[in-house]
Amino acid sequence: MLDxxxxxxxSHGLAHRTLHRQDVMKALAAKAPVCxxxxxxxxxxxxxxxxxxxxxxFIVKSGALCFSRMLPDGRRIVLGFAYPDxxxxxxxxxxxxxxxxxxxxxxxxxxxxxxNRAVNEDPDFQRQATAAMSDxxxxxxxxxxxxxxxxAPERLASFLVALSERNQAHGLSxxxxxxxxxxxxxxxxxxxxxxxxxxxxxxFKAVGLIAxxxxxxxxxxxxxxxxxxxxxxxxxx
Amino acid sequence: MLDxxxxxxxSHGLAHRTLHRQDVMKALAAKAPVCxxxxxxxxxxxxxxxxxxxxxxFIVKSGALCFSRMLPDGRRIVLGFAYPDxxxxxxxxxxxxxxxxxxxxxxxxxxxxxxNRAVNEDPDFQRQATAAMSDxxxxxxxxxxxxxxxxAPERLASFLVALSERNQAHGLSxxxxxxxxxxxxxxxxxxxxxxxxxxxxxxFKAVGLIAxxxxxxxxxxxxxxxxxxxxxxxxxx
DNA sequence: CGGCCGCTTGACTATTATCAAAGATGGTGG
DNA sequence: CCACCATCTTTGATAATAGTCAAGCGGCCG
Numbered sequence: 317m318l319d320x321x322x323x324x325x326x327s328h329g330l331a332h333r334t335l336h337r338q339d340v341m342k343a344l345a346a347k348a349p350v351c352x353x354x355x356x357x358x359x360x361x362x363x364x365x366x367x368x369x370x371x372x373x374f375i376v377k378s379g380a381l382c383f384s385r386m387l388p389d390g391r392r393i394v395l396g397f398a399y400p401d402x403x404x405x406x407x408x409x410x411x412x413x414x415x416x417x418x419x420x421x422x423x424x425x426x427x428x429x430x431x432n433r434a435v436n437e438d439p440d441f442q443r444q445a446t447a448a449m450s451d452x453x454x455x456x457x458x459x460x461x462x463x464x465x466x467x468a469p470e471r472l473a474s475f476l477v478a479l480s481e482r483n484q485a486h487g488l489s490x491x492x493x494x495x496x497x498x499x500x501x502x503x504x505x506x507x508x509x510x511x512x513x514x515x516x517x518x519x520f521k522a523v524g525l526i527a528x529x530x531x532x533x534x535x536x537x538x539x540x541x542x543x544x545x546x547x548x549x550x551x552x553x
Numbered sequence: 554m555l556d557x558x559x560x561x562x563x564s565h566g567l568a569h570r571t572l573h574r575q576d577v578m579k580a581l582a583a584k585a586p587v588c589x590x591x592x593x594x595x596x597x598x599x600x601x602x603x604x605x606x607x608x609x610x611f612i613v614k615s616g617a618l619c620f621s622r623m624l625p626d627g628r629r630i631v632l633g634f635a636y637p638d639x640x641x642x643x644x645x646x647x648x649x650x651x652x653x654x655x656x657x658x659x660x661x662x663x664x665x666x667x668x669n670r671a672v673n674e675d676p677d678f679q680r681q682a683t684a685a686m687s688d689x690x691x692x693x694x695x696x697x698x699x700x701x702x703x704x705a706p707e708r709l710a711s712f713l714v715a716l717s718e719r720n721q722a723h724g725l726s727x728x729x730x731x732x733x734x735x736x737x738x739x740x741x742x743x744x745x746x747x748x749x750x751x752x753x754x755x756x757f758k759a760v761g762l763i764a765x766x767x768x769x770x771x772x773x774x775x776x777x778x779x780x781x782x783x784x785x786x787x788x789x790x
Numbered sequence: 791c792g793g794c795c796g797c798t799t800g801a802c803t804a805t806t807a808t809c810a811a812a813g814a815t816g817g818t819g820g
Numbered sequence: 821c822c823a824c825c826a827t828c829t830t831t832g833a834t835a836a837t838a839g840t841c842a843a844g845c846g847g848c849c850g
Contacts, residue, residue, distance in 0.1 A: 464700045
């Protein structure tokens with residue numbers, strides 16, 4: 317059986333935002349008050365840029381972030397998103413993508429020195445961080461599968477289902493989601509264009525898979541079908 | 554500047570095979586003799602399957618491996634390859650993809666218990682393993698970029714350039730590569746079909762980017778142009 | 791009220807997939 | 821040693837999916 321189709325739980329998107337296992341978060345939260353600060357980012361401002369040295373690890377408290385890379389000719393690739401409760405920036409000493417706030421975003425900033433101290437003091441902590449990175453890798457593989465083989469409807473379904481599951485894991489309703497990102501972000505995340513994303517939303521509405529009252533609120537009408545699509549079961553829209 | 558375009562060194566493909574930093578390898582090699590065995594896989598045999606529990610970490614001595622996943626309807630996705638000197642299986646306690654030998658492959662098999670012992674004894678070792686996973690993640694992001702935004706010629710160029718760079722890093726000529734995999738593996742790795750891969754090879758030959766005397770030996774004729782293509786600099790084939 | 795930004799829709803194009811068949815290549819057995 | 825077969829690769833013709841270009845709609849804010 318294929319675990320990548322069924323094991324998706326709280327997370328979607330790539331590693332930067334999936335490093336949020338409960339245990340890691342708790343450990344970090346415990347350390348956080350000691351020498352950390354709060355940071356508030358207005359919409360469309362950078363948290364870091366590709367190539368920057370890592371100075372902090374962050375815990376998202378509210379808002380939403382977007383991780384992306386640029387090709388020399390301007391093509392943009394969104395690697396993932398981060399939402400409240402996600403811990404981000406664990407994965408490397410050098411940022412290997414840009415990070416920016418998509419809306420006003422509140423973060424706890426933990427200096428890397430404090431983070432390293434915590435890691436050195438507690439081997440369990442280190443192991444947990446490793447486990448979180450392992451999750452992140454698995455997540456990255458899932459995304460590779462999504463963008464290398466799935467059709468546009470399948471990709472969008474995969475995206476929406478992941479958001480639904482994330483809601484559920486956070487005690488919210490899995491039957492509707494609020495999209496904090498624009499169509500362009502979704503398109504760049506799924507390897508599509510805004511037009512294709514828009515048309516696919518329209519198609520989903522037309523066949524009764526979802527309903528939308530605003531362009532950023534999705535109500536699931538047939539989550540089973542969406543799951544089947546997302547899993548690549550070959551069924552048509 | 555974009556580091557993903559320039560920092561590629563020895564590795565290409567996804568994490569399973571990129572966990573091969575020198576230091577990690579040395580540490581493993583030092584431990585390996587104590588309680589490890591050699592394993593020889595004939596072509597087209599599985600090393601592990603998705604969902605398996607991890608029992609060993611392996612060092613590839615010769616041959617080549619392929620990491621893949623399957624969608625329910627049979628679509629296959631190749632996540633990466635492994636070559637001699639690569640250390641594989643570091644990233645998770647549960648295999649999250651299949652691994653099979655593409656040709657006769659010789660491996661050093663280190664029981665996971667021995668590996669864990671090594672990690673527990675030496676915090677440095679653990680840190681190095683973490684660093685290797687960080688590399689793997691970065692590698693995964695590069696691959697996401699490749700398959701989500703690059704054209705067929707750009708993808709193939711990216712693949713070939715990575716192989717050339719790997720050769721160079723191993724003291725071999727960067728001007729030619731032997732492909733241990735079939736067209737189908739390349740296609741499933743790049744998110745294309747065998748026909749498109751084949752046509753793109755033909756196109757590369759026609760415009761003088763490469764030469765091939767056999768279908769699995771590539772001689773680079775214009776590596777600069779290939780690099781530009783691979784980096785997504787927008788230049789046409 | 792008007793302009794801007796983001797979303798949607800339409801017409802058309804292009805890239806790649808699909809279907810089909812014809813070379814290569816390599817191994818096996820007569 | 822050669823013929824045959826299976827497998828892999830290449831090439832061709834056609835189709836489909838998604839991209840591009842362009843225009844219209846709608847909400848929001850100055």
